[in-house]
Amino acid sequence: MxxxxxxxxxxxxxxxxxxxxxxxxxxxxxxxxxxxxxxxxxxxxxxxxxxxxxxxxxxxxxxxxxxxxxxxxxxxxxxxxxxxxxxxxxxxxxxxxxxxxxxxxxxxxxxxxxxxxxxxxxxxxxxxxxxxxxxxxxxxxxxxxxxxxxxxxxxxxxxxxxxxxxxxxxxxxxxxxxxxxxxxxxxxxxxxxxxxxxxxxxxxxxxxxxxxxxxxxxxxxxxxxxxxxxxxxxxxxxxxxxxxxxxxxxxxxxxxxxxxxxxxxxxxxxxxxxxxxxxxxxxxxxxxxxxxxxxxxxxxxxxxxxxxxxxxxxxxxxxxxxxxxxxxxxxxxxxxxxxxxxxxxxxxxxxxxxxxxxxxxxxxxxxxxxxxxxxxxxxxxTLFLLPSVANYPGGHALRTLQQRAEGTQPHISVQLSNLACQTGATLFMSQPRFLGNTTWTFDKSDTVPPHRRPSSTPPRSSFDYIIAERHWLPDGEDDGLEWEVVDSTRAFAGVRLLRPGQDVDESEGCVLEDTIAAIAGEQGRAVYRFTRDILRKYLTRGYWVVLPLEEKLWILKNKNRVPLAAAALGSGARKVASSI
Structure with missing residues (x-):
């Protein structure tokens, strides 16, 4: 013994x-x-x-x-x-x-x-x-x-x-x-x-x-x-x-x-x-x-x-x-x-x-x-690991893109923004875990969005995808013709204390809630919310600590280079990235 x-x-x-x-x-x-x-x-x-x-x-x-x-x-x-x-x-x-x-x-x-x-x-x-x-x-x-x-x-x-x-x-x-x-x-x-x-x-x-x-x-x-x-x-x-x-x-x-x-x-x-x-x-x-x-x-x-x-x-x-x-x-x-x-x-x-x-x-x-x-x-x-897991939007976004776009083209090039490089996107990820017939190359040589650069080098159409920060998003008519937002990745946004009378914003996401949902499904999410509301009402007198998520990175598709079939990237990918 x-x-x-x-x-x-x-x-x-x-x-x-x-x-x-x-x-x-x-x-x-x-x-x-x-x-x-x-x-x-x-x-x-x-x-x-x-x-x-x-x-x-x-x-x-x-x-x-x-x-x-x-x-x-x-x-x-x-x-x-x-x-x-x-x-x-x-x-x-x-x-x-x-x-x-x-x-x-x-x-x-x-x-x-x-x-x-x-x-x-x-x-x-x-x-x-x-x-x-x-x-x-x-x-x-x-x-x-x-x-x-x-x-x-x-x-x-x-x-x-x-x-x-x-x-x-x-x-x-x-x-x-x-x-x-x-x-x-x-x-x-x-x-x-x-x-x-x-x-x-x-x-x-x-x-x-x-x-x-x-x-x-x-x-x-x-x-x-x-x-x-x-x-x-x-x-x-x-x-x-x-x-x-x-x-x-x-x-x-x-x-x-x-x-x-x-x-x-x-x-x-x-x-x-x-x-x-x-x-x-x-x-x-x-x-x-x-x-x-x-x-x-x-x-x-x-x-x-x-x-x-x-x-x-x-x-x-x-x-x-x-x-x-x-x-x-x-x-x-x-x-x-x-x-x-x-x-x-x-x-x-x-x-x-x-x-x-x-x-x-x-x-x-x-x-x-x-x-x-x-x-x-x-x-x-819980309070340390779960927020830490949700603190790598660059890695989650790139892995989501690879899982979804693998096999759609023989070669895919990705421009990585500064935040993506700082939060998980590494050279090792050019060799995806889920291998197929696609080769991947990454570019992290500039922090200026390609669609906002002068028309010199590299040309606007040099990348298939961009993993972008908010200020990289297309906001003009010309940008919208070439680049399309197909998905986004959320990340940990700090600790927030809810006071009596403050409602939980169910749309913004929560680290603990999303983790429970990833393990136990939507029934688990419902049980968590029911338990939270009971505890706030009868035990904590309305106070509650939440670990919210917010959108940090977006995946942009080059519509001139990526086949239409790859446009399916989107609806399910956000769930994958935010619930890991």
Whole structure:
């Protein structure tokens, strides 16, 4: 029975990561450097070493997306190379496999492996209850589970840093020499991850190194050795690989990004937050379960102070120092979530093992904490997941077009607007999951609608379809002669609080309602509306929270190029796109 329970709890994390992946298979603009790089590696391959330098440069410039659409800073190709190398054998076995889904599954399972390894380390160090509570807390949190398979620049280093933190956990049966070597390996791994992937890991490394030195778990020479090894490995790898793929030598992408974002302060253009933002907003959202930071972490610091401090002190110091940078995003501090969650698990484990001593200790771990985990998971699957699924109109619109227009023409060209590229339309989608005889090409080279350009290039009739934003819609007599709106895609439009006396606009759509209808049909929709009205009348006194949808993108058909049979695209497609 205990083995079955352990298997179920340990399998929760990879199962939820894959569930979130399947529910939300598209990506956003922040993920495009990695996902497009993996696409190019799988599709065009790496130039042969026998080619001349000019031929290699021409291969990259004509085929690879990062030459045609460079971002503000270069990003390392090492992460995409790892993902492409793991995915390539499976692509050989099945050429028609959904490659974007495959690549994201590889990344998600890699992250899951790191989280499970960390849980195993907690079990060895502090016992099975602590490991179980860690897994339950971690699985019920939304952000890491949802973003574990997302090719953000922070995801792969999160897995590496979590694996490194596992090496810093106590090993009851290990000798002091073994523990010292494990600490050295952990510091070297954090150095490699910081040099290659994310510069903020240098600060994360610094706070952990300082704590190890202050507690005399490692010596000064050990830290210097680990730093030299990590710097040599990471710097050699990134300069060699990225100088080749960007055709610039020497190139250290993360140093370029650090100078651009921190030294030059360009990251402030994406928004500025107050110093306390991470502690007041980001950390509570990342941990999500209020019991973890209001009850369990304080309990751990009171009852199991030494191990709790070793987990929480370096992470809190990292967050506090990093808070002085003006531009803040939760993903910049995500590396601190596993140790903070482990600290909460320490407190929960103590309460669990001492539950028989008094009534409060008995009620808290046996009733309140399990219910809080279930409630947190329910919030993750509804209030967080459902709006997130509906937040990729570009991916939904392009997939809808492909499902409907596949097979109507041997070749279909699509112009993608800026919003479509930012919200899910990727190069991988030129290889549709539902393959037929149609080849697809996408154009994202301009943000000016083709029907509003001068009559130079490209000509007005150069595309079969356009996935358009509102300001791209034809509004003149000439536009209407060539372009016809055949469908639209709705997306999440924020949270709205209805007050007493305010009616629900049934025509605008609702994330939760449309999801229920997609699963249970119109009868399910009717049951939801009936239940909502009863609860508003007798329980909430007229208040209700809705997650509305609004039209974000439209599919335009070029009437001069697309056969009339394709005009059937429309009535059913909107339902498909908005109810996924």
């Amino acid at each position: 205990s083995k079955l329970l352990a298997c179920l709890i340990y399998s929760t994390i990879p199962a939820l990561i894959l569930l979130y992946l399947l529910a939300s298979p598209y990506t956003k603009i922040e993920e495009s450097p990695t996902i497009d790089a993996v696409h190019d590696l799988l599709t065009y391959g790496i130039p042969s070493p026998r080619l001349s330098a000019d031929a290699v440069r021409e291969h990259f410039q004509t085929q690879y997306d990062h030459f045609r659409f460079p971002g503000p800073v270069p990003r390392s190709f090492i992460g995409p190379l790892i993902l492409a190398a793991v995915a390539k054998p499976l692509v050989w076995l099945d050429e028609n496999i959904d490659r974007q889904l495959l690549v994201r599954a590889v990344l998600g399972l890699f992250t899951a492996f790191a989280l499970l390894s960390y849980a195993k380390g907690l079990q060895r160090a502090f016992g099975r209850p602590v490991a179980y509570w860690y897994l339950l807390f971690q699985a019920s949190q939304f952000h890491i589970m949802y973003y574990a398979s997302r090719p953000l620049a922070n995801t792969l280093p999160l897995a590496i840093s979590t694996w490194a933190l596992q090496l810093l956990l106590p090993e009851p049966k290990a000798s002091p020499e073994t523990h010292r070597r494990r600490c050295q390996t952990a510091l070297a791994l954090l150095t490699v991850a910081g040099v290659i992937f994310r510069a903020e890991l240098a600060l994360f490394l610094a706070t952990h190194t300082l704590y190890l030195l202050l507690t005399r778990r490692i010596g000064v020479w050990d830290t210097i050795t680990a730093g030299i090894v990590g710097l040599a490995v990471g710097l050699t790898a990134t300069v060699v690989v990225d100088s080749y793929f960007y055709q610039q030598f020497p190139l250290w992408p993360e140093l370029t990004a650090f100078v651009f974002n921190v030294i030059e302060g360009e990251s402030a253009a994406w928004g500025v937050s107050p110093w306390w933002y991470y502690f007041v907003s980001a950390v509570p959202r990342l941990l999500l379960n209020p019991c973890t930071y209001l009850v369990c972490i304080p309990a751990a610091l009171v009852y199991v102070r030494a191990p709790a401090l070793s987990l929480v002190a370096p992470s809190v110091a990292f967050i506090a120092i990093y808070s002085f940078l003006p531009h803040k995003e939760w993903r910049f501090i995500v590396y601190a979530v596993p140790p903070l969650t482990a600290t909460a698990a320490l407190g929960a484990g103590y309460l669990w093992t001492h539950r028989a001593k008094s009534a409060p200790f008995r009620a808290l771990p046996t009733t309140v904490l399990p219910l809080s985990v279930l409630a947190t998971l329910a919030v993750s699957l």
